[in-house]
Amino acid sequence: MNKHLQQLINLSIVDKDIDAFEPQIEEANYNYEAALAKTQSIESDIENLTTEIKDEELKKSKNELHLAELSQKLEENSKKSGDVKTEREMKSLQLEEEIAKEQVTFANEEIERLEKIIELKKEQIEVAQTTLVELKASLETVKADVDAKLETINKDRQEVFVKKEKLLSNVNQKGLAFYQKIRRWAKNTTVVVVEEQACMGCHMIIGDKVYADVIKAEEITTCPHCGRILYMKPNEE
DSSP: OOHHHHHHHHHHHHHHHHHTHHHHHHHHHHHHHHHHHHHHHHHHHHHHHHHHHHHHHHHHHHHHHHHHHHHHHHHHHHHHGGGOOSHHHHHHHHHHHHHHHHHHHHHHHHHHHHHHHHHHHHHHHHHHHHHHHHHHHHHHHHHHHHHHHHHHHHHHHHHHHHHHHHHHHHSOHHHHHHHHHHHHHHGGGSEEEEETTEETTTOOBOOHHHHHHHHHTSSOEEOTTTOOEEEOOGGGO
16 A cells, blocks of 8 residues: 555544543543532522512512501501591592502402412522522532543543554655645545445445545545545455
C-alpha cells in the first residue's frame, strides 16, 4: 500500500478516536447536570411558594383588617339602636347590620380559605426542602464520580492526541492538506473502505478502473461520486 495513503488511513482512525471522546464527556456530565438542574428547579419552586405565601398572607391581613372594621361598625350600630326614634331609622339600621354580618361571614370564610392555602404551601415547602437537602448531598457524590470519569477520559484522550502529533510529524503535508479539506465536510467519513465495489461513504458503485486503482493502492484514490478517500481492507486486497 502507498505510504501516504496508509498515513491518512491511520490519521482518520486517530481522528475518529478523538471525536469519540466527546459523547463520553457529554454522558459523564449528563448525570451531574441533570441533578443540578433538578436542584435548581426545586430551589425555584421554594422561592415561588414563599412569594405566594406572602401574597396570601397579605390578602389574609386585609381581610382581618376589614373584619375588625366590620366588628367596630356592628358595635357602633348596637349603640345607635338605643337612640333610634323612627321605624325608618330602625329598618335602615337593621339593613346595615345585615349587610355587615354578611360581610363578616364572607371575611371569616375567606380568612379560613387563605389559612388552608398558606398551610398547604408551607407543607409543600417542607417537602421540597427535605428533597433539596437529599439532592444536594447526592450532588456531591455525583460530582465526584463525574470528575473521576472525566479525569480518566482526559488521560486517554491526551494519549490519543500524542499519537496524532506523532502521525502529523511524519505525514506528507500535501496529503494532509488534501485530507483536511475533505474532512471539513466529510468528518469521520473522510477515509472509507470499498466493499463489493461500492464506496462506503456515499454507497455508490465505483467504476472498474477506479476499483482497480483502489486495489493496487499505489496512489491516493478518491470516490468519483463523493470525493472521499478510498482504500481496501488488507484481507480484501
